[in-house]
Each structure stands twice: as C-alpha cells, then as structure tokens.
Amino acid sequence: MSRCLILLCGLLLAASVSAAPGDVQRFPAKGEATAQLRIHGTTDIEVFAVVIADYQRLHPGTEVVYEDIITQDLYARFLRDRNTAAAPDLLISSGMDLQTKLVNDGNALAHRSPQTEAVPAWAKWRNEAFGISYEPVVMVYNTRALPQTKVPHTRRQLLDLLRADDAPLRDKVGTYDIERSSVGYLLATQDAQRGSIAGALLGALGDNGVVREERTGVLLDQVGSGRLSLVYNVLGSYAQARIDAGAPLGVIEPEDYTLVVLRTAMIPRTSPHPNEAKQFLDYLLSARGQQVLSREARLMPIVRTGGDGDPGQNRRPIQLGPGLLVYLDALKRRQFLDAWRSSVEAKQR
Structure with a gap:
C-alpha cells in the first residue's frame, strides 16, 4: 500500500x-x-x-x-x-x-x-x-537487555531515559510506523491530545533512531530477540501471550495514563x-x-x-464516536503526519 x-x-x-x-x-x-x-x-x-x-x-x-x-x-x-x-x-x-x-x-x-x-x-x-x-497500550522491554533500575514506568521516565548521557536506547527503541499502521496513527493522535510531553517524547525517539514497524508482532519479535530493548505504544495482549510462552519480556502500563483500544x-x-x-x-x-x-x-x-x-x-479508554473522526480529516492528517515525520526522520543518524 x-x-x-x-x-x-x-x-x-x-x-x-x-x-x-x-x-x-x-x-x-x-x-x-x-x-x-x-x-x-x-x-x-x-x-x-x-x-x-x-x-x-x-x-x-x-x-x-x-x-x-x-x-x-x-x-x-x-x-x-x-x-x-x-x-x-x-x-x-x-x-x-x-x-x-x-x-x-x-x-x-x-x-x-x-x-x-x-x-x-x-x-x-x-x-x-x-x-x-x-487492549491496554503498553511499553514492552527485554528483561535481559534493560535492568530493572532503568525500566520506565511513566512517559516522563521514558523521556529521561531517552535523554540519558549513556544513551541506553540508542538504536534500541521501536514503535509503530504511523504512516503504515492505522492503530499507530490512532495512538499517536491520542497521545498528542492527552499528553503534555508528547512532542518532546516524539523528538527524543527520533534522536535515538527509533525503529518503526507496521505490525505489533514484528516489534515484539525484535524486542524478544534483543535487537530492540524497548518498544513504545503497542497492544498488550500479544506481549502477554509471548511472556506466557517464555519470552524474556516485561510489560509496562504507564502510570501517568494507559490508553485502552x-x-x-x-x-x-x-x-x-x-x-x-x-x-x-x-x-x-x-x-x-x-x-x-x-x-x-x-x-x-x-x-x-x-x-x-x-x-x-x-x-483511559478511547471513546467510540464522532470524536475519532477529527484526525481523519485530510488536512489535519497531512499536518500531523508531516510533523511526526519531521520528528522521527530528520534527527535520525
């Protein structure tokens, strides 16, 4: 497509x-x-x-x-x-x-x-x-790659980790590619409406060379293998099924708010x-x-x-109804994608 x-x-x-x-x-x-x-x-x-x-x-x-x-x-x-x-x-x-x-x-x-x-x-x-x-929208991390002392439990803690001097998540963090993933786009627009640090977090993800994928399973494959240490804003049930099967994964529901799809x-x-x-x-x-x-x-x-x-x-359940149509407006969508793209692409090394 x-x-x-x-x-x-x-x-x-x-x-x-x-x-x-x-x-x-x-x-x-x-x-x-x-x-x-x-x-x-x-x-x-x-x-x-x-x-x-x-x-x-x-x-x-x-x-x-x-x-x-x-x-x-x-x-x-x-x-x-x-x-x-x-x-x-x-x-x-x-x-x-x-x-x-x-x-x-x-x-x-x-x-x-x-x-x-x-x-x-x-x-x-x-x-x-x-x-x-x-589905709670969660962060998933590799328990072997990220020590418990560094595991973020809020978006602010994730932002601090992304900005840390030792750059533990450089080229090791992933999320949905919202240009290809409709669910990723929905979650990104919800973060923009609810979170005051959404813009700063997106910029920090870009600074760390965030890996972007279309499907939840691909992201979880990469964090499970250790290719990535943490993925942000993914659907929780898929991760839990892998944990039950023995994968070295941990699930974090952000304490500031956890979106529900x-x-x-x-x-x-x-x-x-x-x-x-x-x-x-x-x-x-x-x-x-x-x-x-x-x-x-x-x-x-x-x-x-x-x-x-x-x-x-x-x-925080995302409410079904006409409010979800706002970011499907062609102009708003184009503007949002342009801003997102400039954050995650222009700063990557």
Whole structure:
C-alpha cells in the first residue's frame, strides 16, 4: 500500500484497488453445513481460531471463513468488496477510528439484543459498533537487555531515559510506523491530545533512531530477540501471550495514563449473511464468548459479570464516536503526519 498519505479518502479508495488479500483460513462446518459466515479481522488467526472453534461447538452447521487483514487494508477491502460476492459478514478491527468512519458513513447494520445491551456505554456506538474486547497500550522491554533500575514506568521516565548521557536506547527503541499502521496513527493522535510531553517524547525517539514497524508482532519479535530493548505504544495482549510462552519480556502500563483500544465489531449493511453475523456477535458478547476470549485467546473481556467493564483507574479508554473522526480529516492528517515525520526522520543518524 502506498505510503504517500495526502488525502485520507482518496488514499483509501485508491488503495482498495490494490489491497492484497489477507491470510485466509476456512473452518469447515463440524456437521452438515447449513450456514456460512465470512469474517474480516485484524486479530491474528492463531489467536482467534480458538474462539471460532468454540462457536462451532454451539453451531456445528456453520462454516466460518476468517481473513486476517491489517487495519488499513481491512477498511479498503471493505469499500472495494462490499457489493460483491466477496463481501464480509462481519468486520472486527482494532482500528477504532476507521470503524467509526464506516458507521458514520452509513455502512453498518444496527443490532440490539440482550448481549449488546450488556456492553458498557463507553464501548459501543449507535448500536452499530461494539467493543468485544479491549487492549491496554503498553511499553514492552527485554528483561535481559534493560535492568530493572532503568525500566520506565511513566512517559516522563521514558523521556529521561531517552535523554540519558549513556544513551541506553540508542538504536534500541521501536514503535509503530504511523504512516503504515492505522492503530499507530490512532495512538499517536491520542497521545498528542492527552499528553503534555508528547512532542518532546516524539523528538527524543527520533534522536535515538527509533525503529518503526507496521505490525505489533514484528516489534515484539525484535524486542524478544534483543535487537530492540524497548518498544513504545503497542497492544498488550500479544506481549502477554509471548511472556506466557517464555519470552524474556516485561510489560509496562504507564502510570501517568494507559490508553485502552477497543477491538470493535461491525455488521455491514451489505452482509450476505446478517443473521449469522448477529448470532456470532451475540456469542462474542455472551458470558461464554467473553470467557473464551479471556481464557483461551488471552484478550481482555468487555462484559464482566457483576460489573460495568471499567478497565481500571489509570486506564483511559478511547471513546467510540464522532470524536475519532477529527484526525481523519485530510488536512489535519497531512499536518500531523508531516510533523511526526519531521520528528522521527530528520534527527535520525
């Protein structure tokens, strides 16, 4: 996909012409096939497979096709395929701003059920976009490369570490490339709105030759191998899964504030199988589905028994709704990307 991001809508519509297919996995019906469901999602197939397997225990006649697509391509592919035989039945994405844009532009089918009513107000919008899980946005470090005495617990401490005379993070720090990563762009704009030191931190990352990548997994591969010592602003669940598997990683939820990204589901108006999409969404939001997301897929559940799904004191959920459209404005996006690029590129050695 082109990196020349000048006009958002123009870019995404143009990119839709060439957006490459994602990784596709077909989950055949466990019994006589009576229904089909096509899901386009940004969650890794290996993570979501356990969820689909459990759903098929309840609905053995449903064949599920899951396509793992990066966030921007998911948006572009939907615009390209929505009126074709390849149209998805359900979109599941951590790109909250792009999901919001699809809803705002009239592409979503409303759905009400006891399960959707149980979703906290901060995690749904217009009964058309629903949070199914949430992700704390964290720093991840290599426990062998960064001594505990140097591990930052706030953005101010990270800034001090980046400015330290011995430069422990020189060429050893990474983050999302927000020109290629929609989630990275969302997080960077949220930091700019919430954090008074966001500009200084970005400049210090640039001074230290920050490594920029599109996918969370690539960043975690590099910090796990020791190529990087620390990565900033990445999704937490992927790191925790690697820690559970024995990787030498530590996770930090910044104590000043920890952003929370929703993994949202939306049923398109053009869904070929809307009833199956509604049924699957209700499963995801049910007590059983939320338990599977939590225990098996290691994703944090939205709906909690006996609670409102409040993610915690220092966690700051990014609110679904029209406020997310502000930085999708073409002029604002171009200005933000220009400023970001000048900080992370011009100072690199």
